[in-house]
Amino acid sequence: MIWRIRILALLVVFALAGVGAWLLVRQTPETGAGSVGGLVVDAEIGGPFTLTDQNGQPFGLADLAGDYALVYFGYTFCPDVCPTELGKIATVIDLLGADGERIAPVLITIDPVRDTVEVLHDYVPLFHERLIGLTGTPEDIRAVAKRYRVYYSKVESAEFADYLMDHSSFIYLVSPDGRVIAMYGYGTDAGKIADAIRRHIQG
Ligand code: NI
Numbered sequence: 001m002i003w004r005i006r007i008l009a010l011l012v013v014f015a016l017a018g019v020g021a022w023l024l025v026r027q028t029p030e031t032g033a034g035s036v037g038g039l040v041v042d043a044e045i046g047g048p049f050t051l052t053d054q055n056g057q058p059f060g061l062a063d064l065a066g067d068y069a070l071v072y073f074g075y076t077f078c079p080d081v082c083p084t085e086l087g088k089i090a091t092v093i094d095l096l097g098a099d100g101e102r103i104a105p106v107l108i109t110i111d112p113v114r115d116t117v118e119v120l121h122d123y124v125p126l127f128h129e130r131l132i133g134l135t136g137t138p139e140d141i142r143a144v145a146k147r148y149r150v151y152y153s154k155v156e157s158a159e160f161a162d163y164l165m166d167h168s169s170f171i172y173l174v175s176p177d178g179r180v181i182a183m184y185g186y187g188t189d190a191g192k193i194a195d196a197i198r199r200h201i202q203g
Contacts, residue, residue, distance in 0.1 A: 042149075046172065046180035049144045051108065051134040054120040059134060061178045068201065069104045069174040073150045075111035075165050076123040081186060083127075085169055088190045090128040095194035099201050105131045110152040111165050112141045148172060148180070173197060 050060040061069060070089050074082035086107060093100035105128050109115035112135045115123075120133030135141070145152060152167035169186040171193065181200060184193050 045147070045149055045183075046174060046178065047147050048178045049140075049147070051136040051140060051144065052117060054117060054124050054133040056117045059132060061174065064104050064176065066176045067102050067104050068176060068197075069106050069172075070197075071106045071108060071148070071172040071174055072170075073108045073110050073145060073148065073152070073167065074169070075109050075167070076115050076119055077111065078165065081167075081169050085171060085186065086127040086131070088193070089171060090131070091190040092194045092197065093128065093130075095190060096198060096201075099198055102201060103197070106134060107131060108134045108141070108144060110141060110145060110150065110167050112136055112138050173200060175200075 048061050050058055053059040070092065072082075072085055072089060074085065076082075086105075089105045093103055093105060096103065107120075107124060109120065115133075115135050117135060120135055124131040124133040136144075150168055150170075152165050155164045155166050156162070157164045171184040171188070172180050173182040173184075173196075175181045182196060184196075
């Protein structure tokens with residue numbers, strides 16, 4: 001009889017876990033927040049924008065034609081964090097295989113004065129053949145960064161090309177309709193990001 005009680009107890013546990021998972025999933029659309037494998041995202045973050053790509057052409061999320069985007073705000077002179085995170089984005093896309101084809105990697109510069117179209121044109125292929133580099137006027141960049149809650153600030157530096165940019169570092173997963181559905185903080189493992197994105201895309 002004991003094994004029957006144990007099986008019954010297990011069934012109850014599974015049922016409760018199921019209800020819990022259902023409540024969590026059900027909650028997501030109501031709050032407008034996404035949280036699968038990343039930080040909880042406020043529904044107000046993100047949205048469409050139009051900037052200039054590394055070929056001098058206007059580029060907006062609508063140009064992705066139904067694809068997802070992995071968006072990173074950084075700058076080409078960054079000595080450490082940005083190259084690490086851009087390399088990670090490339091790794092994530094490779095890890096995703098066929099699903100990775102549905103994701104456009106995007107770098108938006110937060111140093112538009114130095115990151116001209118020409119500078120981005122030379123820089124982005126170093127990380128991924130499909131990486132899109134975006135620049136614009138300082139005002140345009142300021143407006144887009146604000147909507148994505150990106151912090152950045154100039155820091156004088158005698159060592160590095162006059163100045164560095166202090167900046168927040170998040171990789172944003174943007175859905176085909178332009179919503180930020182997840183964000184991954186600096187240091188998040190590429191494999192974990194890839195697993196989370198796979199759940200978003202296939203779920
Ligand atoms: Ni950086």
